[in-house]
Amino acid sequence: MRKRLLNEDDDSDDENKPIKRRAMKVIQLNPKTKTVLVIVLIFAAIIYLMNFPIFSSNKVEEFDIPNDNVHDVIKAEDAYVSPGSLKFKKRQFYLDGQPLRILSGAVHYFRIPEDYWDDILKKAKAAGLNTIDTYVPWNLHEDRPGNYYFAQHLDIEKFLRKANDLGLYVIFRPGPYICSEWEFGGLPGWLLKDPDMVIRSNYKPYQDAVDRWFGALIPKIKDFQRSKGGPIIAVQVENEFGHYSDEIEHLLFIKKVLQKYGIQEMLLTSDNGRRQSLFYNQALPTVNFQNFQNGKTDFERIKAQSKDFPLMVMEFWSGWFDHWGEEHHGRPENFILSNFEEILKSGASVSIYMFHGGTNFGFMAGANNADSPKYGADVSSYDYGAPISESGDTTPLYHGMRDLITKYTSAKFLPPGTFQHWNKRAFTQAVVKPGPVPPNREKAAYGNVEMLNFMSWTDMLDVMKTVTKDINTYKKPLPMEYLTMMESREGYGQNYGYIVYRRTVQMFTKLEVKGTMKDRMQIVISGGRDNKVLDWKSNYDYTMDVSSHSLREGINYTLDIIVENLGRANYANKGSKVMNKERKGITGEILLDDKPVENWTVYPLTFNRNFIHKIYTNDKYFPLSSLTKPPCLFRTNLKIEGPVPKDTFLQMEGWGKGIVFVNEHHLGRYWSIGPQKTLFVPAPYLKAGYNSIIVFEEEKVGKYVSFLDHPLLT
CATH class of the missing domain: 3.20.20.80 (Glycosidases)
Structure with missing residues (x-):
């Protein structure tokens, strides 16, 4: 069924109608004027x-x-x-x-x-x-x-x-x-x-x-x-x-x-x-x-x-x-x-x-x-x-x-x-007159910057102990939202970042999470990372075989289970209740060789500004020649000549996955799987002279970072 055009039912205001009728009674048009008017009306209609x-x-x-x-x-x-x-x-x-x-x-x-x-x-x-x-x-x-x-x-x-x-x-x-x-x-x-x-x-x-x-x-x-x-x-x-x-x-x-x-x-x-x-x-x-x-x-x-x-x-x-x-x-x-x-x-x-x-x-x-x-x-x-x-x-x-x-x-x-x-x-619409378009801001390619030194995973967590008192021990592993962070969050839990579950253990060959794990888990045993990562694609079989570590009986090892919140869902379909369950970290039990393990020390690794400042100025950095396996931190500086920095784009080619801070500004995540290959670095985040760069790398270490004058988003 077709309906008539809306403009057809938009009649003139009532008060105008009698005015039009009166005008029609008094106006007299000669033949020449009528002809011109008809032509104008036809032209307008066309x-x-x-x-x-x-x-x-x-x-x-x-x-x-x-x-x-x-x-x-x-x-x-x-x-x-x-x-x-x-x-x-x-x-x-x-x-x-x-x-x-x-x-x-x-x-x-x-x-x-x-x-x-x-x-x-x-x-x-x-x-x-x-x-x-x-x-x-x-x-x-x-x-x-x-x-x-x-x-x-x-x-x-x-x-x-x-x-x-x-x-x-x-x-x-x-x-x-x-x-x-x-x-x-x-x-x-x-x-x-x-x-x-x-x-x-x-x-x-x-x-x-x-x-x-x-x-x-x-x-x-x-x-x-x-x-x-x-x-x-x-x-x-x-x-x-x-x-x-x-x-x-x-x-x-x-x-x-x-x-x-x-x-x-x-x-x-x-x-x-x-x-x-x-x-x-x-x-x-x-x-x-x-x-x-x-x-x-x-x-x-x-x-x-x-x-x-x-x-x-x-x-x-x-x-x-x-x-x-x-x-x-x-x-x-x-x-x-x-x-x-x-x-x-x-x-x-x-x-x-x-x-x-x-x-x-x-x-x-x-x-x-x-x-x-x-x-x-x-x-x-x-x-x-x-x-x-x-x-x-x-x-x-x-x-x-x-x-x-x-x-x-x-x-x-x-x-x-x-x-x-x-x-x-x-x-019936307001007139819009587009004006002159402001020019695009200048971009700069500052080139390659090599890392100066690194901080090990163990030292990084030790530094964290000096920054916060919110590192607590819980009988069972909890998701980050359930933590009790009295010093920084008045008893509330962690919102973002990584949550680390730490415990001293002896030899084991299998680790299993019974419950939920969100969103990505890797383990570190006494400073060495297992080569297997579990995430949402594992179909909820959160089991790791760690026999390749060749752990020995009678020795105490430090086990760190690192779980990253990659982002809580921002959308759910009608009738779905999944967003009510978007708690990040581990909910359930952790089993070693099929036996439940309790009493985990939990580190809420939020990378807040106090922590980043402390990390950058700390003295626990070592030469790259003694580099340990990731995860670890890297530190360097970008020197900008001239008085006014320009927008630039940070490329992490050769690196695996992690996050970057420039002058304590958190740029976001990088990940070699793409599609995004560069991080936007706005000029207001930079300054003339030396600019601090901190990289937290989880998987693979590159030779340098690069600053380009264009983005790579595909």
Whole structure:
């Protein structure tokens, strides 16, 4: 069944109708004038039918409704009505009473060095965007309950102020769950200290934690709402919840808490209209997609709910993300541009996800397919194939999108009542004028740098003892979230990094974990590493044959079991509860030659800044000529000549797997299995003169590290 075009049912305002009738009674046209008028009308109609951009830029297309996929339609009077500055009527947004078509791009402040916010936002505006959207990572802002951090690259107020100063609107997406290929979807790992935790639900302890978090966050940003003169025009409730649960009561709870702490602007959801109709009276539904043909079905779900709901693509995916050990997931530029053009032609508003991806610095990359041999840990780069690259460069995709935005939004619109305004739907969007594009930042190739010396695994753990008192003995091995870290975490456990289970043992030939192990385990026996590593691909048979070590009877050995958290899952399908079980480390028993072993000393190896500082300045380093087997630490310096450092890319060719710190900044993971081959080193992390470099290598030692002037992501 076909429905008529939306612009046909967008009748003139009632107050204009009598004015038009009166005008028709008094105007007298002579034959010559009539002929000219007819010619003009025919010419205008031809242009319209040819889909010329000036007329088509805000026409909303109609599609066949797939009857098997549409939810029950709610009553029109029950559909959500925005109470904020941004309102909508008959498929059109209005901001402060003026028509607005939202052209947005996702820019995550927490993935970008603070010094680069200005450059990225200016490039977004130069592309013709009038809005940016950002998530908020709860786990970075509240690393343990009640301990909040809003400084440096997490200074959300400064970021919003910059957007406002540049004349950009903001769609604020506080979650608390954000997905985004981010560790645990932005949720803090300490939630899993509670063995009964049920995230993204009405489980009371989860609700209490969310309420406390929003009580800290929302008061900081509420004065940045449009109603108070700021840039925030809309706020998202949760994220893609329709793909996860039918517990609408939880969405109602999130909405209530947002408004409790001061949110007044329009609310929206982002789950392709796949919520039951009950929540359509609480927030505006929007859709996420990459292929416009698939997106049309999602549009119909929303249009079936209300004749007033405008069409909004909250996430038009400009590329895709990568997992370690897989091929690079690129998308053809012409495919992205053609689908973007279809969105612009359809008249929908859109936010490009990502417009600039940035970097998953530190241990903050997420994962997919938890509790499965298909588990995939995300790489450190979040380049995403976005219009602006990880290092801030405009790409051919950027310029292609900029050209399309110019093409479809370049018309100057006349007020109602003029002849040119005869097709109202063609003229109801704000004019966007892309400006000059800021130049890309310079990059530098600083060349090869050899390592100066190394620190053994045993010495590294000895140094750790001088930094923290959170090394404790537990009867049974515990996952990192269950640790009791009184000194640094007020009794809460470990969030990220590696967890080390240490014990003095005598000769054994087989080690077995009965229970779960997440995500990657290797063992070290008195300083020598076993050549076998167990991970999620082992189909949960966590057994190691260590007979090759030739251990002898009657001798005490130090056994270290190292387990790495490669990233908690950031996404789970509807009905799945795997994210509630994303505890990292060992849960269960450790058996040596089939006998359970108890009383393990546990080292929470988080590589926090205090530890890295102590490690770099320590004197327990030795010449490379006496190198022991990995895992171990390496130290060197990069000397930069000249007053101003430049962005660069660190290549770890010849190395195996590990993490890197430059001037105590954690760049992220490297891994020889790829696809990512370089780590982005922003210039603000560097300085003129000597720059400290620390490498923690787990498997294989290279000859040197290299600094390139270009990335290698495939």
